[in-house]
Amino acid sequence: MVTMRDVAQRAGVSIATVSFVLNDTKPVTAATRAKIEQAMAELGFRRNVVARALASRRTHIIAMAYPALDHKFGFSAAEFFTSAADAARKQDYHLVLWPVGNDGSELTELVGQGLVDGVVLMEVQLDDPRVSVLRETGTPFAMIGRTSALEGLSHVDIDFDQTVEDAVEYVYGLGHRRLALISGNLNDPLFSTYGPYVRSEAAYRRIAPQYGIETVVMESSGSTLAGQEAMARLVRDHPETTAVLIVNEFAALGAVSGLNRLGRRIPEDISVLPLLMAPEMAALTNPELTIMRTPGPELGQLGTEALIRQLEGADPLPPQLVPAKLHPGATTAPPPS
Amino acid sequence: MVTMRDVAQRAGVSIATVSFVLNDTKPVTAATRAKIEQAMAELGFRRNVVARALASRRTHIIAMAYPALDHKFGFSAAEFFTSAADAARKQDYHLVLWPVGNDGSELTELVGQGLVDGVVLMEVQLDDPRVSVLRETGTPFAMIGRTSALEGLSHVDIDFDQTVEDAVEYVYGLGHRRLALISGNLNDPLFSTYGPYVRSEAAYRRIAPQYGIETVVMESSGSTLAGQEAMARLVRDHPETTAVLIVNEFAALGAVSGLNRLGRRIPEDISVLPLLMAPEMAALTNPELTIMRTPGPELGQLGTEALIRQLEGADPLPPQLVPAKLHPGATTAPPPS
DNA sequence: CTGAAAGCGCTTACAG
DNA sequence: CTGAAAGCGCTTACAG
Numbered sequence: 001m002v003t004m005r006d007v008a009q010r011a012g013v014s015i016a017t018v019s020f021v022l023n024d025t026k027p028v029t030a031a032t033r034a035k036i037e038q039a040m041a042e043l044g045f046r047r048n049v050v051a052r053a054l055a056s057r058r059t060h061i062i063a064m065a066y067p068a069l070d071h072k073f074g075f076s077a078a079e080f081f082t083s084a085a086d087a088a089r090k091q092d093y094h095l096v097l098w099p100v101g102n103d104g105s106e107l108t109e110l111v112g113q114g115l116v117d118g119v120v121l122m123e124v125q126l127d128d129p130r131v132s133v134l135r136e137t138g139t140p141f142a143m144i145g146r147t148s149a150l151e152g153l154s155h156v157d158i159d160f161d162q163t164v165e166d167a168v169e170y171v172y173g174l175g176h177r178r179l180a181l182i183s184g185n186l187n188d189p190l191f192s193t194y195g196p197y198v199r200s201e202a203a204y205r206r207i208a209p210q211y212g213i214e215t216v217v218m219e220s221s222g223s224t225l226a227g228q229e230a231m232a233r234l235v236r237d238h239p240e241t242t243a244v245l246i247v248n249e250f251a252a253l254g255a256v257s258g259l260n261r262l263g264r265r266i267p268e269d270i271s272v273l274p275l276l277m278a279p280e281m282a283a284l285t286n287p288e289l290t291i292m293r294t295p296g297p298e299l300g301q302l303g304t305e306a307l308i309r310q311l312e313g314a315d316p317l318p319p320q321l322v323p324a325k326l327h328p329g330a331t332t333a334p335p336p337s
Numbered sequence: 338m339v340t341m342r343d344v345a346q347r348a349g350v351s352i353a354t355v356s357f358v359l360n361d362t363k364p365v366t367a368a369t370r371a372k373i374e375q376a377m378a379e380l381g382f383r384r385n386v387v388a389r390a391l392a393s394r395r396t397h398i399i400a401m402a403y404p405a406l407d408h409k410f411g412f413s414a415a416e417f418f419t420s421a422a423d424a425a426r427k428q429d430y431h432l433v434l435w436p437v438g439n440d441g442s443e444l445t446e447l448v449g450q451g452l453v454d455g456v457v458l459m460e461v462q463l464d465d466p467r468v469s470v471l472r473e474t475g476t477p478f479a480m481i482g483r484t485s486a487l488e489g490l491s492h493v494d495i496d497f498d499q500t501v502e503d504a505v506e507y508v509y510g511l512g513h514r515r516l517a518l519i520s521g522n523l524n525d526p527l528f529s530t531y532g533p534y535v536r537s538e539a540a541y542r543r544i545a546p547q548y549g550i551e552t553v554v555m556e557s558s559g560s561t562l563a564g565q566e567a568m569a570r571l572v573r574d575h576p577e578t579t580a581v582l583i584v585n586e587f588a589a590l591g592a593v594s595g596l597n598r599l600g601r602r603i604p605e606d607i608s609v610l611p612l613l614m615a616p617e618m619a620a621l622t623n624p625e626l627t628i629m630r631t632p633g634p635e636l637g638q639l640g641t642e643a644l645i646r647q648l649e650g651a652d653p654l655p656p657q658l659v660p661a662k663l664h665p666g667a668t669t670a671p672p673p674s
Numbered sequence: 675c676t677g678a679a680a681g682c683g684c685t686t687a688c689a690g
Numbered sequence: 691c692t693g694a695a696a697g698c699g700c701t702t703a704c705a706g
Binding site for chain 4: 005048052
């Protein structure tokens with residue numbers, strides 16, 4: 001292994017000076033810098049990040065805490081992760097995907113080891129126990145999602161109000177007057193405080209009346225099967241519905257196949273518009289889904305940047321809400337006349 | 338931060354002795370051990386893994402190198418990753434998901450930094466440039482998949498021969514005599530040396546004749562759309578086909594919707610059997626797919642264990658091939674009479 | 675602008 | 691069985 005000592009020796013300087021040019025932490029004359037850079041190149045030097053971490057008390061590793069037990073890791077999650085990883089890399093950080101339980105104990109374990117400088121929290125619950133853990137241990141963190149009490153917590157999230165408003169406006173504009181929102185199962189303790197369900201539903205209950213639309217909300221767990229079952233209930237209880245807005249992306253796939261199975265043609269008889277979905281997933285159905293596209297790339301990046309700013313002591317990034325945007329497909333059309 | 342020095346002081350021993358009980362590297366009397374363990378508990382000591390890494394030249398971090406540019410990170414990939422992460426944790430290692438390009442340059446960067454002890458290689462090509470990089474840098478690694486020249490490289494992989502044999506036997510047993518295999522696009526330079534395509538196709542060409550089955554092989558890229566298009570070609574060129582075996586899981590979803598769209602009922606008119614798929618993905622279609630289930634959990638674990646054995650200097654794990662197993666669904670049935 | 679030296683929190687020969 | 695001490699490869703006051 002080539003060390004800074006080797007570089008310093010070859011360049012005829014001290015290792016401190018090598019460190020200064022490597023990190024750009026102190027002014028160094030152009031001549032000295034050139035000698036050092038040449039030596040580094042000739043020797044193929046790569047700074048040992050472990051030694052740097054120990055000496056600087058900064059590992060430059062960020063953990064993305066993903067509650068894989070409660071949430072499937074699908075295309076949307078992958079989008080968040082890869083954009084966050086890219087953002088981290090651009091700022092000389094490593095992003096580690098960390099599958100953790102939701103109770104915070106694994107997180108305690110992780111941060112106690114001193115491996116990570118900070119944590120990006122995915123799939124935040126309204127009263128997330130992981131937040132307490134991170135606060136108590138004094139670990140810097142940023143949330144993708146929001147707890148209900150924010151108190152200056154660094155976060156970015158989907159703009160559910162705007163997303164629901166845009167979705168309603170879109171289908172209303174197509175001529176639909178009989179809508180249904182399929183939200184989550186708020187009786188399931190795991191999801192009763194899950195932001196996307198709670199906030200989408202609240203937004204819908206507020207916005208639908210503004211359009212003079214009767215507020216029909218049904219619930220569904222986050223699986224294909226549950227989505228199919230929800231459609232059976234919908235067709236039975238609200239056969240007049242011409243457009244379905246649906247929060248969970250797995251349930252949305254089930255909604256499509258469920259409606260097909262029930263003999264409802266999409267979009268001729270009924271339109272389907274998921275409120276949060278990744279394009280890769282939308283391409284899996286036939287017809288391809290019109291979706292509100294989850295802003296995973298934006299939020300992954302913003303969440304990571306928010307955290308890195310904290311770590312670097314820069315001005316904090318103000319909380320940002322990003323709406324899902326309409327991504328055209330073939331599952332929406334004017335209602336049957 | 339509580340350090341070993343604090344623990345040693347409280348227990349009235351040297352830090353060396355604390356290290357010995359922590360790592361179980363030298364015999365320590367029960368009394369001393371008890372004192373130390375009590376001190377650790379009282380102080381809430383957690384060993385700093387960065388310091389350990391620097392002193393021992395072992396970070397206990399493993400990278401899973403996933404070529405995210407060329408391969409979608411879907412449910413199957415997630416299965417590999419989570420089972421590998423679990424296996425690593427059980428042996429006191431961290432597993433890091435590392436999205437890398439296929440050319441090896443990012444990998445060079447990563448291993449040069451000294452952050453990882455070894456690498457688990459995912460989606461290995463038959464002549465994978467990443468293998469050369471790891472060899473040249475002397476980085477321990479294990480492959481999930483296989484290059485064509487193995488020379489004692491540590492690997493685990495899908496048993497394509499067995500998988501294809503089981504799949505053919507199954508549909509043959511249902512009464513099918515007119516099969517088609519949808520493999521990959523071997524003209525695409527990215528996938529012409531991709532093991533799953535090459536090996537499945539080779540196995541099929543060998544096995545089909547043994548059953549007296551005419552060998553029909555078509556190609557498809559790995560997307561839903563490509564799978565749909567492949568079905569259009571199949572129905573046009575080989576309308577007599579009653580069972581489709583298909584390698585790529587995304588193309589398989591497209592095959593289902595494509596056949597539906599073409600008016601072929603599944604499974605009444607034609608059976609569909611993906612040769613490699615995760616159950617979460619099989620549940621996305623209607624009807625739910627009968628699949629050969631990708632042994633992701635097994636291979637993720639075995640690959641990680643193979644690597645850790647190398648790292649620990651234990652007896653190497655012999656290469657293991659694990660077949661995909663039949664996972665019943667509703668897309669296979671006897672052929673129309 | 676540059677260098678000598680202490681120190682990050684551990685592990686590991688070496689000695690006893 | 692236990693301890694004193696060197697060392698892992700860096701960073702960072704401090705001094706000049």
